[in-house]
Amino acid sequence: MARPLNKLTAVAVKNASAGKHSDGGGLWLHKREDGGSQWILRVNVHGRRREMGLGSASDVSLKEAREAAERWRALVRSGLDPIKERQRQRREAARNLHCLDDIARDAFESRKAELKGDGIAGRWFSPLEIHVLPKLGKVPVVDIDQTDIRDVLAPIWHSKAETARKALNRLAICLKHAAALGLDVDLQATDKARALLGKQRHKIENIPAMPWQDVPGFFASLSDGSVTHLALRLLILTGVRSGPLRFLRDEQINGDVWTIPGEAMKGRKGATADFRVPLSDAALAVVEQARQHARDGFLFPSLRKGVISDATMSRLMERAGMEARPHGFRSSLRDWIAEATDTPHDIAETTLGHIVGGAVERAYRRTDFLEQRRQLMARWARHVTGQSGQVITLAKRNHSEP
Incomplete structure (x- = not known):
C-alpha cells in the first residue's frame, strides 16, 4: 500500500513543535529545541536506509522540499544512491567552475x-x-x-x-x-x-637594426656606467641574444671566454653542447664594471628583483628617438662581417650562435672556430670603440681541428 503524501501544511511547518514530523514518502521535518528546523529525506537503497538533508526549513519551502524529495526518489527508483549522486554532481560542478x-x-x-x-x-x-x-x-x-x-x-x-x-x-x-x-x-x-x-594581412617584419657604420656613435653614448648602459655595451660587443646576456652569471666567465649553457641558446633546447663566446678586451672591461652592480650572482640585475628586462634596453633606444632595437645589433654585426671582412660563412654564422650544416656535418665537425672568432670579435670591438682598421681575412680551419 502506497504511503500517504503531503501530510503537512505550510502553517503546520511554521508552528511545528520540537521533534520529527512526517510529510509522507520519506520526507521529514526535523524541528530542534533551539527553534531551527531541517528537511530530511529517508530512502532505502539496495536494502539500506539512507538519510539526506534537503536544507533548512527557513530557506527551503514545503513545496520546494517536496519537489526535491521527488527528484531524489526518482533516482532511487532507477537504482542510484541519491547521496552519492549528489556528491558526484557537486564534484562535477566544482570542476566546471575552474576559470x-x-x-x-x-x-x-x-x-x-x-x-x-x-x-x-x-x-x-x-x-x-x-x-x-x-x-x-x-x-x-x-x-x-x-x-x-x-x-x-x-x-x-x-x-x-x-x-x-x-x-x-x-x-x-x-x-x-x-x-x-x-x-x-x-x-x-x-x-x-x-x-x-580570417587570414592575417600583417607581414612579419624584421627587428629594426642600426647600420653598422652608426654603432660606434651609439656605443660612445652609453657612458654613464649604469646597468642598462653596460648591458647594451656588452650586447653590442658580443653579438649574443639579450636572453643569455640578461641572465649572465659571473661563474660563466673564465678568462676571456664566456660559456653560455646550451639550454639557454635559442633553438638548442635539450642541447648538451654549450656555446663559447670570446670576449675582447673592451668586452672584459664592461664585465669588470658590471661586477660592481652584481646581485645574487647576476651581472645585470634589475632595480627591484631579478634581472634587467628586454623592455628596459628597448625603452632607452626608443626614448632616444631610434627605430633600432637591441636585438638588431646582431644584424649590425652580421652586416659588418659581410661588408668589412672576408669571413667564411661557417665562422660568420657560428659567431651569431647559429647552427651550421646538417646533423651529419655537425657530427664530424670538431671545432667551434673559437680562435677565428676571437680575432673577429677583437676587430669588431675596435670598430665599435671608434678605432679604424682595414678589411681582414679569416682563414677557415679544417673541420678536424680540436
Whole structure:
C-alpha cells in the first residue's frame, strides 16, 4: 500500500513543535529545541536506509522540499544512491567552475620543463597574460567559445599578428589541458575562432637594426656606467641574444671566454653542447664594471628583483628617438662581417650562435672556430670603440681541428 503524501501544511511547518514530523514518502521535518528546523529525506537503497538533508526549513519551502524529495526518489527508483549522486554532481560542478586564469597558469607550470630556461623569461605566458586573461581570465573555461576568443583577439589580429597567433596557440594548449583535467571544454573553439578572425594581412617584419657604420656613435653614448648602459655595451660587443646576456652569471666567465649553457641558446633546447663566446678586451672591461652592480650572482640585475628586462634596453633606444632595437645589433654585426671582412660563412654564422650544416656535418665537425672568432670579435670591438682598421681575412680551419 502506497504511503500517504503531503501530510503537512505550510502553517503546520511554521508552528511545528520540537521533534520529527512526517510529510509522507520519506520526507521529514526535523524541528530542534533551539527553534531551527531541517528537511530530511529517508530512502532505502539496495536494502539500506539512507538519510539526506534537503536544507533548512527557513530557506527551503514545503513545496520546494517536496519537489526535491521527488527528484531524489526518482533516482532511487532507477537504482542510484541519491547521496552519492549528489556528491558526484557537486564534484562535477566544482570542476566546471575552474576559470581560464587558473587553467592557464596550471598549463604553464606543467610545461615549464619544455621551455627555454624553464620559462623564467615569461614569454610563453605573456601573450595570454597581456591580451587574453584581462578579459577572459575569470570566465569558467567550459563556457569559453569561439566568439569569446574572436572578440578578445580581434583588436590585435592584424596589428600584432605574431602576438595574436601565439596567444591563440597558447589558448589551444590551455583548452587541451582543461580537457585532460576532465572539464567539458570545446577543443575546436580556437580553430573556429581562427575561421572567424580570417587570414592575417600583417607581414612579419624584421627587428629594426642600426647600420653598422652608426654603432660606434651609439656605443660612445652609453657612458654613464649604469646597468642598462653596460648591458647594451656588452650586447653590442658580443653579438649574443639579450636572453643569455640578461641572465649572465659571473661563474660563466673564465678568462676571456664566456660559456653560455646550451639550454639557454635559442633553438638548442635539450642541447648538451654549450656555446663559447670570446670576449675582447673592451668586452672584459664592461664585465669588470658590471661586477660592481652584481646581485645574487647576476651581472645585470634589475632595480627591484631579478634581472634587467628586454623592455628596459628597448625603452632607452626608443626614448632616444631610434627605430633600432637591441636585438638588431646582431644584424649590425652580421652586416659588418659581410661588408668589412672576408669571413667564411661557417665562422660568420657560428659567431651569431647559429647552427651550421646538417646533423651529419655537425657530427664530424670538431671545432667551434673559437680562435677565428676571437680575432673577429677583437676587430669588431675596435670598430665599435671608434678605432679604424682595414678589411681582414679569416682563414677557415679544417673541420678536424680540436
